[in-house]
Amino acid sequence: MKTALIIEDNDNNLELIRFILEKAGYNTRFAMTGLEGVQQALTIPPDFIILDIQLPDINGLEVLKRIRAHPVGAVVPIIAMTSYAMAGDREKLLGEGCTAYIEKPIDPASVVAQIEKALGKER
Amino acid sequence: MKILIAEDDENSRHLLEDVLFSEGYDVVSFDNGLKALSYLQVEPVDLIVSDILMPELDGYGLCRALKQNISLQKIPFIFYTATYTTAQDERFAIALGANKFLIKPMLMPDFLKVIKDVIDSDEAGRGPKNRGLYRGSPLKLDKQHADLVRGKLDKKLIELNEERSKLIESEARFRDFAEASADWFWESNEQHKINVLIGGPAGLNFYTLTDLAEACHSHSSNEMLKTLQAHKRFSDFVVHFTDELGKLVYLRVSGKPLFELNGKFIGYRGVGRDVSEMVALNRKVEFLASHDDLTGLPNRSLFRQRLEHAIAKAERTNSQVLLLFFDLDKFKLVNDTLGHEAGDQLLIMATKRISEKARATDALCRLGGDEFVMVMEGASPQDGHRLVRDIITAFSTPFDIKQQKVYCTTSIGVSVYPDDTTDPQTLMVYADLAMYRAKQNGRNDFEFYTSNLNFIAHQWLDMENGIRHAFKEDQFFVVFQPQVENTKNQLIGMEVLLRWRHPERGLIPPLEFIKIAEQSALINQIGEFVTDAACKQIRAWLDKGLSVPRVSINISARHLRSQTLVKTLTATALKYGIEPNMLCIEITEHALLEEGDVVKKNMREIKAAGFSISLDDFGMGHSSLLYLKRWAVDEVKIDRSFVDGLLNSAEDRVIVKAIVALGDALGLQLVGEGVENQMQADILAASGCKNVQGYFYSPPIEAKEMETWLKKNGLKK
The missing domain is CATH 3.30.450.20 (PAS domain)
Incomplete structure (x- = not known):
């Protein structure tokens, strides 16, 4: 069973994405701040990471950079979630090593398929 | 005045004896009537005191027998008895002719008074009237006597039975008590x-x-x-x-x-x-009280004892103690994320990783939480440095916990006794502080409490990296120091020595880097390099038609413990087509101290492969004749410190002479090292050591210059 680390500060969003992933057969762990997310990702690396871009302490882009800078975090698939998917943001994210991104608000019916598609691309 | 006592009870008899004796009477006593009667038939007495119930012959029997004997019937007779006395008894006794019938127990003064009265009245002729003259029918008398005694015996029997059952009961009680305890x-x-x-x-x-x-x-x-x-x-x-x-x-x-x-x-x-x-059970309780039940490691209280013990020992032996303070980075995160069970598992696995790297004598303890400490006895800061690096490397592999990879690193602080402090408590605080600094440095790091040691530690690290780099960049090369036969000034051999030419620092003295290389397998690599370079050079000389004397190569203690040493030596010689007997393996005595199985095997195989063996630094500290004999050593090198002392120290001269004598006796080749002047050479020669090596003859020289020596020697031949 694969484990996802969800880095997300909003309770409702977090609960929703957890619910969907667990129903689809994934283990989930979570972190509600960027720093906590980085630590978890590097200490107990998950199979993939769902990363919210708007976080209270350091933003998602910084989280992404820090995880990728470490050998342990260099290869973990990271899927970003962003509500204002502007073209520039996407490029920045992909440029820093983000595997894929999905748009907020997430669509419960298709989000798993989107994630699995992104993970498949990784393989 | 002589009194006879007939009494079967020992205690009563002794009492009467003592009392009468102390009153000035002569006393004889018997434990039954028959013995008393036999005595009386031979020896006269003045008074008889008798019990009634006695074995063989009872008191009544005794009295009757006396009264029927004309010569004895006049002796006053007193019954003194307690046994089931009835009024009938007294009547019967008096009827038999007894003077008195006394009932036990009596106060002794009263008893003595009666005795005295009886004696006095007897002397005055006022004895009983019927003495010896019992007038009743003998049959009636017998019956009365028998009835009285039987009655007493019956009572006695009952009493004895009672006593016996009391005894049995009492014994049983005591047995129960004893068995219970x-x-x-x-x-x-x-x-x-x-x-x-x-x-x-x-x-x-x-x-x-x-x-x-x-x-x-x-x-x-x-x-x-x-x-x-x-x-x-x-x-x-x-x-x-x-x-x-x-x-x-x-x-x-x-x-x-x-x-x-x-x-x-x-x-x-x-x-x-x-x-x-x-x-x-007590032991177990003690163990549990002094150990952490999760990891089985000693806990804080036992650790404190260990540390104090180590410091006391270090004080005596003048050695250092290192205190390592470990903290697992991110332990809390693992605990919070994966649960306590996972955290516990991590602690157990971390304990294992640390223990595996430690020496057997290093004592690891768990202070609590994710804090561990280790006491390293008899270790140098360099040992500590090596260990913490090994441990940090060991922690770079992730732990497998609950089918998750967990990356948990450790930060380590090190304090050193007595350099930092001599107080155990403070040593602990310092190690903790150093650990905290290591954590601040970004975790997964170590710090010595003393910044100077950090600096040196980094130098060690730099030196190691430098040595690795030097191999890659071909900065190492070898030189040769001639060994000369003193009297003929003839070349008899040479020692190969390593040199390091650093592009910026120039020539680095071997003293500076060999010690650090010896701490790791780098020294083996160095040994192999020297062997290869030497063999290569020998081949070159041989190819030029030069005759080459025996060449000595130094092999370090650590290298001597390597499984592959002899294989590599043989392969290298073979590679350049050099006969093993052209090579001499120089080993320090110190290397033989650790006589592990591998060392033994290597020493045997070096000889078996055809190399000769030279013992370097002979006479320094641990010299043992045993080594010379056991390992069939071919050559002994007299240490330079003795050669130095030849001029000024009579003691050194004696030692050198002794070594020479020993060498001669065992048929060993001798080489004096570090000869710097003519005087030393002369004294050595006079002592019998003709082969020498030193600056006086030649410093270590490069191959080209050595070639001149070889040619010169060749010419001499």
């Missing part, structure tokens, strides 16, 4: 040898109490020995011994000394109980 009984003789053992562990009867005292746990051996020597009572000594099945048994014994009436000690009698289970 002890498992078995023992007795020992006056030499403390256990000679009676009822129950008890098999084989204990082969022991003496003195043996057991040696193995006393509850008290000191001395205390138990003293108690035994003083023949004092003891209780609850816990001792151990090995029973017949080889099992260690713990016993609790108590004993009471036994003496004869005259006070002579004859041994002990006592009880014992097997308390093995209790001792084992």
Whole structure:
């Protein structure tokens, strides 16, 4: 069973994405701040990471950079979630090593398929 | 005045004897009537005191027998008795002609007064009127006598039976008490040898109490020995011994000394109980109280003892103690994320990783949480540096916990006794502080408390990296120092030495880097490099048609412990087509100190492969003739420190002479090292050591220059 680390500060969003992933057969762990997310990702690396871009302490882009800078975090698939998917943001994210991104608000019916598609691309 | 006592009870008899005797009477006494009668038939007495119920002949019988004997019938007769006395008894006694009938017990002054009265009145002729003249029918008398005695006997029998059942009951009670408090009984003789053992562990009867005292746990051996020597009572000594099945048994014994009436000690009698289970339980309790139950490591309290012990020892031996303080980075995160069970598992696995890297003598303890400390005894900061680096490397591999990879690194602080402080408590604080600094440095790092040591540690690290780099960049090369036959000034051999030419620092002295290389397998690489370079050069010289004397190569202690040493040496010689007998392997005595199996095997194989062996630094500290003989050493090098001292120290001259004599006796080749002037050369020659090496003849020189020597030598031939 694969484990996802969800880095997300909003309770409702977090609960929703957890619910969907667990129903689809994934283990989930979570972190509600960027720093906590980085630590978890590097200490107990998950199979993939769902990363919210708007976080209270350091933003998602910084989280992404820090995880990728470490050998342990260099290869973990990271899927970003962003509500204002502007073209520039996407490029920045992909440029820093983000595997894929999905748009907020997430669509419960298709989000798993989107994630699995992104993970498949990784393989 | 002589009084006869007939009395079967020993206590009563003694009392009467003593009292009468002290009053100035002569006393004879018997424990039955028949003995008394036999005596009286031979010896006259002045008065008779008799009990009634006695074996063989009772008091009435005695009295009747006397009264029928004309020569004895006049002796005054007193009954003194207590046994079931009735009024009939007194009447019968008086009827028989007794002077008095006294009832026990009497106060002795009263008794004595009666005795005196009887004697006085007898002398005055005022005895009983009917003495010897019983007037009744003998038949009637017999019957009366028999009835009285039978009555007494019946009563006595009842009383005896009662006493007996009381005794049985009392014994049973005591047995119950004894059995409840002890498992078995023992007795020992006056030499403390256990000679009676009822129950008890098999084989204990082969022991003496003195043996057991040696193995006393509850008290000191001395205390138990003293108690035994003083023949004092003891209780609850816990001792151990090995029973017949080889099992260690713990016993609790108590004993009471036994003496004869005259006070002579004859041994002990006592009880014992097997308390093995209790001792084992106590041990377990002790272990649990002093160890962490998760990791099995000593806990804080035991650690404190260990540290204090290590420091006390270091103070005596003038050595260093290192205190390493570990903290697992991110332990809390693992605990919070994966649960306590995972956290516990991480602690166990971390303990294992640290322990695996530590030396057997390093004591790892868990202080609590994710904090560990280690006491390294007899270790240098460099040892500590190496260990922490090994541990940090070991932590770079992730832990497998709950099918998750967990990356948990450790930060380590190191303090050094006595350099940082001599106080154990402070040493601990310093190590903790250093650990905190290491954490601040970004975790997964170590820090010495003393910044100077950090600086040196980094130098060590730099040096190691430098050596690795030097191999890659071809900065190492070899030089040769000639060995000369003193009297003929002839080249007889050479020693190959390593040099490092650093592009920026120039020539780096071997002293600066060899010691650091010896701390790791780098020294093996260096040994292999030197061997290869030497063989390569020998080949080149041989190809030029030069005759090359024996070439010595240094092999370090660590390299001598390498499984592949001889294989590599042989392969290298073969590679350049060089006969092994052209090469001499130089080993320091120190390398042989650690006589592991590999060292033994290597020493044998070096000889078997055809190389010769030279013992370097001979005479420095650990010289053992055993080494020379056991390893069939071919050559001994007299250490430069002795050569140095030849001029000024008579002692050094004696030592050199002794080494030479030894070498000659064992047929060893000798080489004097570090010869710097003519005088030293002369003294060495005079002492019998002709082969020398040193700046006086030549410093280590490069191959080209060595070639000149070889040619010159060649010409001489």
